[in-house]
Amino acid sequence: MNPLIGNSPIRTILGLLMLLSISAGAQKSETIQAQAFGTTTQAGKTFGITVRIESYSTPTDQKTLIDAFNKGGHDALVDALGKMKARGRIAITGGGVGYQIAYIRNIPTAKGRTVRIITDRPINIGEATFSTRSEDYDLTLLEIHLDDADKDKSTGNLVVGGRFMVNKKKKQIEFESYQASPWRLTGIMER
Numbered sequence: 001m002n003p004l005i006g007n008s009p010i011r012t013i014l015g016l017l018m019l020l021s022i023s024a025g026a027q028k029s030e031t032i033q034a035q036a037f038g039t040t041t042q043a044g045k046t047f048g049i050t051v052r053i054e055s056y057s058t059p060t061d062q063k064t065l066i067d068a069f070n071k072g073g074h075d076a077l078v079d080a081l082g083k084m085k086a087r088g089r090i091a092i093t094g095g096g097v098g099y100q101i102a103y104i105r106n107i108p109t110a111k112g113r114t115v116r117i118i119t120d121r122p123i124n125i126g127e128a129t130f131s132t133r134s135e136d137y138d139l140t141l142l143e144i145h146l147d148d149a150d151k152d153k154s155t156g157n158l159v160v161g162g163r164f165m166v167n168k169k170k171k172q173i174e175f176e177s178y179q180a181s182p183w184r185l186t187g188i189m190e191r
Contacts, residue, residue, distance in 0.1 A: 029054050031191035032115065032144060033093060036158050036183040048093030049158070049185075051117065051142070055087050057103045065103065065118075069173070074164045078138055081120045090117065090142065112148035117141070137161035137178035144188060156185030 030053045038045035061084060068080035081102040091098020100119065107114040119140050144156035161178035 029088075032146075033187075033189045033191065034144065034156060034185040035187040036185055039184055040181045041179055042183065047095075049090060049142075050093045050098070051088065051090050051101070051115075051144075053088040053101075053104055053115070055104075056106045057084075057087055061103060062105070069164060073166070077164060078120050081118065081139075088117075090119070090140070109145070112146040112154075115142075115144045115146065117143070137163050137176075139163060139175075141175055142185075144185060146188065146190065151188070151190075154188040156188060157182040158185055159183075 032051045032053070034049055034051075036047050036049055064080055064084070065077055068076040072079075084102040086100040086102065087104045088101040089098050090101055101117055102120060103118045105114075105116040107116060117140075120138055139159075139162050141159040141162055142156065145154060147153040159175065159177045159179075159182045162175050163178075165174055165176055166172075167174045
C-alpha cells in the first residue's frame, strides 16, 4: 500500500479509474465475413461482405433511435443515425472501404448470438439525379445469427435498401424492403 494514498478517497478514485480503463479496453474489434445470395428477384446473384465491428451501440443509442422515430418517424430516425459515431464498417469483400455502420447490437441467444446492424445507406448519384423511388429506402439492415456450437448453422439476412414504417392496421413498426426479399447470408466466418 502506498503510504501517501492509504485508504483515502483518492485510492478509491484511482481504483475506479483502473476498472473503467480495463472495461473500456475489453471491447476488441472483430470481423465477420459472409456470402450474400440473391433470392427471388436477385436469384443467381452473389457477393461477399465484410463487416468490421469496432464497438457495440449502447442502450442510450437505442433510446435515441426510438425517441427519434416516435417524434418524427423514419426521416427523424435516419437523421439520428447520421449523427451517431461510427461503430464499424461494412463493405463488399475486396470492393473498397465500404461505408460506416452507425448502430450495432450484440444480442445473446440460446445457441450463440445475433448481431443486428442498422445504418444509413449512401444514395448514389444516379438515384439523387433522377429522384428514383429507391432514394426513399435509405437504410441498410443486416442481421447475423451466429451459432457457437456449429458454425455451419450460422445464417443471416441483408436488406440493402429499406425503411421503417408504421403498419396502422397491425399497429406495429415494420421494416419495408425496396426489393422483394432480403439477401440470404451463408458461409459466415468470425475473425
